[in-house]
Amino acid sequence: MKLISTYLIGLVFGVGISISGMANPDKVLNFFDVAGTWDPSLIFVMGGALVTTFVGYRIVLGRKEPLFEGRFSLPTARTIDARLIGGSALFGVGWGIAGFCPGGALPALGTGRWEVFAFTAALVVGILIAKFIQSIGASRAQTAS
Amino acid sequence: METVFTPWASLAGGVLIGLASILLMLSLGRIMGATGVLAGLFQPRDGADFQWRAALLAGMVTGPVVVWLATGAMPAVEVPISTAALVLGGILVGIGVTYGSGCTSGHGVCGMARLSPRSIAATVTFMIFTGVTVFVARHVIGG
Numbered sequence: 001m002k003l004i005s006t007y008l009i010g011l012v013f014g015v016g017i018s019i020s021g022m023a024n025p026d027k028v029l030n031f032f033d034v035a036g037t038w039d040p041s042l043i044f045v046m047g048g049a050l051v052t053t054f055v056g057y058r059i060v061l062g063r064k065e066p067l068f069e070g071r072f073s074l075p076t077a078r079t080i081d082a083r084l085i086g087g088s089a090l091f092g093v094g095w096g097i098a099g100f101c102p103g104g105a106l107p108a109l110g111t112g113r114w115e116v117f118a119f120t121a122a123l124v125v126g127i128l129i130a131k132f133i134q135s136i137g138a139s140r141a142q143t144a145s
Numbered sequence: 146m147e148t149v150f151t152p153w154a155s156l157a158g159g160v161l162i163g164l165a166s167i168l169l170m171l172s173l174g175r176i177m178g179a180t181g182v183l184a185g186l187f188q189p190r191d192g193a194d195f196q197w198r199a200a201l202l203a204g205m206v207t208g209p210v211v212v213w214l215a216t217g218a219m220p221a222v223e224v225p226i227s228t229a230a231l232v233l234g235g236i237l238v239g240i241g242v243t244y245g246s247g248c249t250s251g252h253g254v255c256g257m258a259r260l261s262p263r264s265i266a267a268t269v270t271f272m273i274f275t276g277v278t279v280f281v282a283r284h285v286i287g288g
Binding site for chain 1: 156158167170174180182196201208209210212221224225230239240244252259268283
């Protein structure tokens with residue numbers, strides 16, 4: 001039951017991404033190309049998603065707990081540090097080059113297009129590189145202390 | 146290449162993305178962040194943690210197929226750049242979202258909807274850097 005509902009939630013997300021245009025690098029890059037072939041469509045994606053989620057979260061997060069779990073798993077980090085800003089800047093550069101963000105690419109795998117698989121493979125490599133560097137940093141910090 | 150302005154389809158898609166985010170919070174109490182869902186698959190806490198991530202991902206991947214069955218056309222995926230650029234972009238996105246703890250869905254939608262200062266800072270940062278990168282790639286290097 002839990003897994004079926006989670007699958008269906010993924011499906012709603014995947015259909016949303018598909019019809020929104022977020023799975024299409026050409027459209028994404030044109031959104032940012034204000035000085036060229038500008039296509040403002042994606043402001044409607046962000047706007048629609050944000051307003052819907054804002055209202056829905058107000059209601060859902062008023063509950064004591066989610067339906068299938070004992071508690072809400074919300075991020076607890078509060079500080080805006082160099083890691084957050086630097087990482088987000090690097091993500092922006094990559095998104096500006098490729099036109100895919102993770103949320104756009106994962107559903108787009110379902111189109112079967114090899115370009116999406118190439119991007120997603122590179123994305124996974126990038127995630128694993130970053131996690132490897134972080135684990136070296138963490139073990140060094142442990143040795144030092 | 147020019148793309149057609151699609152305000153209604155994009156708005157509807159955005160509402161569905163929002164709906165999925167709400168439902169995942171309601172059912173599992175989780176943030177709908179593509180980065181977090183994907184990264185967690187590689188180091189899940191336990192079997193149940195792996196299962197919900199895999200189920201969500203399977204649903205996402207079925208999305209375009211359902212659109213195809215309903216409309217007769219696969220969602221457009223047009224890649225106007227070289228394969229080398231696509232792979233370089235992918236690696237940078239992977240490193241960036243790991244250090245930045247999120248991407249467009251996690252920070253840009255879910256975190257912003259929670260009015261999280263970290264997510265607002267992250268979203269403003271990546272939107273600026275994406276815009277600058279596209280400008281440089283298309284009008285400075287490419288122009």
